[in-house]
Amino acid sequence: DQQVKQNSPSLSVQEGRISILNCDYTNSMFDYFLWYKKYPAEGPTFLISISSIKDKNEDGRFTVFLNKSAKHLSLHIVPSQPGDSAVYFCAASRVHTGNQFYFGTGTSLTVIP
Amino acid sequence: NAGVTQTPKFRVLKTGQSMTLLCAQDMNHEYMYWYRQDPGMGLRLIHYSVGEGTTAKGEVPDGYNVSRLKKQNFLLGLESAAPSQTSVYFCASRTGNTGELFFGEGSRLTVL
Numbered sequence A: 001d002q003q004v005k006q007n008s009p010s011l012s013v014q015e016g017r018i019s020i021l022n023c024d025y026t027n028s029m030f031d032y033f034l035w036y037k038k039y040p041a042e043g044p045t046f047l048i049s050i051s052s053i054k055d056k057n058e059d060g061r062f063t064v065f066l067n068k069s070a071k072h073l074s075l076h077i078v079p080s081q082p083g084d085s086a087v088y089f090c091a092a093s094r095v096h097t098g099n100q101f102y103f104g105t106g107t108s109l110t111v112i113p
Numbered sequence B: 001n002a003g004v005t006q007t008p009k010f011r012v013l014k015t016g017q018s019m020t021l022l023c024a025q026d027m028n029h030e031y032m033y034w035y036r037q038d039p040g041m042g043l044r045l046i047h048y049s050v051g052e053g054t055t056a057k058g059e060v061p062d063g064y065n066v067s068r069l070k071k072q073n074f075l076l077g078l079e080s081a082a083p084s085q086t087s088v089y090f091c092a093s094r095t096g097n098t099g100e101l102f103f104g105e106g107s108r109l110t111v112l
Helices: none
Strands: A010-014 A019-025 A032-038 A045-051 A056-059 A062-067 A072-077 A086-093 A101-103 A107-112 B004-007 B010-013 B019-025 B031-038 B042-049 B064-067 B073-078 B087-094 B107-111
Touching: A010 A019, A019 A032, A019 A086, A019 A107, A032 A062, A045 A056, A045 A062, A045 A072, A072 A086, A086 B042, A101 B042, B004 B087, B019 B031, B019 B087, B019 B107, B031 B073, B042 B064, B042 B073, B073 B087
Parallel strands: A010 A107, B010 B107
Antiparallel strands: A019 A072, A032 A045, A032 A086, A056 A062, A062 A072, A086 A101, A086 A107, B004 B019, B019 B073, B031 B042, B031 B087, B064 B073, B087 B107
8 A cells, every 4th residue: 555645647837937746645653754856767866855843844946845634745846947857756754663765656747948 | 976876777687587686885874775666656665774684575575585795785686587577676775764865876677
């Protein structure tokens, strides 16, 4: 059973606008969440993370929001750039008791110039 | 720094053949992982290791074996390849209980 879900397989956004990628999880024990970006023929690269003690984390154009009660997190990219076109995976883990990272199925973002 | 290096990058096997994928990391990370990526399935954990000499099963371990004889290396073996094992395989490593995963570039395996 998929513990981390990304229900939107794809998203298209105009350059300069905001991109919002969503992720839901089912296991309330997860306490560490990450977003990865993947270009074709490359390995995923780490983008941003958030601990469950926070509800927001920012890094430049990227902001991750966590809603623990809804078991939902989102990644906001503002402003979106053509170079942001990639597949984005969210992942979840239990920091102190688990060694496994559970990944969603990914959302393919296309930023249109 | 090379980071996480996977070899080979591409391989074609016939059903029933065996092979080993090698993952090497030069970051002195304790934890190492093998994932497979399939269309519509995301990244699924095959096996992982929390230190030299240790291994553990992930979500989809059947048909695979692993070994971590040296801290920097994590080997993934297919004893008798099946077409269902056609996939892109990613190795990753991380340090300690916190911190993100660092991934290799992937190994594309096709089983005919």
